[in-house]
Amino acid sequence: MNTPTSHLLDPGFDLTLRPMRYPQFYEMYRDAIRNTWTVEEVDFSLDVNDLKHKLGPAERHLIERLVAFFATGDSIVSNNLVLNLYQHINAPEARMYLSRQLYEEALHVQFYLTLLDTYLPDQNARAKAFDAIENIPSIRAKAAFCFKWIDSLQGLKRIETREQRRQFLLNLICFAACIEGLFFFAAFAYVYYLRSRGLLHGLAAGTNWVFRDESCHMAFAFEVISTARKEEPELFDEELGREVVRMLEEAVECEMQFADDVLSGGVAGLSTRDMRQYLQYCADQRLAQLGMPRHFGSTNPFGFMDLQDVQEVTNFFERRVSAYQVGVQGEVAFDAAF
Numbered sequence: 001m002n003t004p005t006s007h008l009l010d011p012g013f014d015l016t017l018r019p020m021r022y023p024q025f026y027e028m029y030r031d032a033i034r035n036t037w038t039v040e041e042v043d044f045s046l047d048v049n050d051l052k053h054k055l056g057p058a059e060r061h062l063i064e065r066l067v068a069f070f071a072t073g074d075s076i077v078s079n080n081l082v083l084n085l086y087q088h089i090n091a092p093e094a095r096m097y098l099s100r101q102l103y104e105e106a107l108h109v110q111f112y113l114t115l116l117d118t119y120l121p122d123q124n125a126r127a128k129a130f131d132a133i134e135n136i137p138s139i140r141a142k143a144a145f146c147f148k149w150i151d152s153l154q155g156l157k158r159i160e161t162r163e164q165r166r167q168f169l170l171n172l173i174c175f176a177a178c179i180e181g182l183f184f185f186a187a188f189a190y191v192y193y194l195r196s197r198g199l200l201h202g203l204a205a206g207t208n209w210v211f212r213d214e215s216c217h218m219a220f221a222f223e224v225i226s227t228a229r230k231e232e233p234e235l236f237d238e239e240l241g242r243e244v245v246r247m248l249e250e251a252v253e254c255e256m257q258f259a260d261d262v263l264s265g266g267v268a269g270l271s272t273r274d275m276r277q278y279l280q281y282c283a284d285q286r287l288a289q290l291g292m293p294r295h296f297g298s299t300n301p302f303g304f305m306d307l308q309d310v311q312e313v314t315n316f317f318e319r320r321v322s323a324y325q326v327g328v329q330g331e332v333a334f335d336a337a338f
């Protein structure tokens with residue numbers, strides 16, 4: 001049972017949906033339900049031909065590394081969601097959103113599993129891709145960065161003290177800003193670069209859906225953070241700001257190690273310098289979303305990403321708009337508190 005003075009980060013498992021304390025989370029849940037897609041709708045048939053006949057060795061290396069990252073990325077996010085976030089965000093309407101997000105992460109895992117099965121017909125190559133977090137240093141480094149932040153909260157059953165709540169906020173910021181908002185955005189940039197070269201449209205079409213989902217996951221996390229900030233402003237001091245900048249700098253370096261590897265074959269039109277600038281631009285965007293000053297001052301060097309900054313993505317090559325919504329009929333609105 002919540003009281004008028006209770007906070008979103010107070011420990012417990014509140015069950016009170018009415019009166020609803022945070023209708024914004026419920027609305028985000030409803031929006032997510034309206035944006036349902038399935039892996040079966042993605043057509044990989046053109047990609048198979050591109051892989052066989054159109055990709056050179058440098059692009060082939062890029063795509064091998066990319067699918068190896070995708071093989072485990074969303075599973076790591078799912079684990080943190082269950083182990084760390086669900087436990088500590090204490091409002092049933094927010095937990096409805098997290099449940100929905102967990103489903104979407106499973107969908108992403110299914111999407112990338114299907115992608116790997118399609119792209120890598122050879123069993124050994126497949127097994128190697130799923131083992132990448134053990135065997136490919138640039139992917140192992142990104143995973144280690146994630147695990148470090150998962151572990152930072154693992155022992156905490158209740159976040160009572162100021163220090164514990166800041167630990168929680170840093171984990172949430174890490175997963176939204178650095179993992180969904182930077183590691184995944186970098187991966188999307190490689191996909192859209194290939195699409196701009198006329199390659200792998202099946203992957204790009206599925207990526208549109210994943211991109212939109214990830215943008216919503218970030219929006220939810222940032223809303224949780226700004227709610228916690230309104231309720232407990234003392235948690236957000238200069239030290240927290242400095243820690244977030246340090247975390248983003250580390251994430252950029254981690255992703256750059258991956259970029260050096262991904263682009264090591266020399267991919268025409270995509271340099272590691274541009275990639276660094278893009279990552280810094282993304283990091284600044286995340287800081288702005290957190291209400292913090294920009295740190296890197298970089299602009300977006302990738303014209304092919306411009307289109308992707310809007311939530312509803314239409315593409316010339318696609319057969320339909322990815323703002324498609326599953327049939328939700330009638331009005332099921334009981335928004336007013338009672």
Ligand SMILES: [Fe+2]
Nearest residue numbers: 074104105108
């Ligand atoms: Fe995901």
Ligand SMILES: [Fe+2]
Nearest residue numbers: 077180214217
């Ligand atoms: Fe996500």
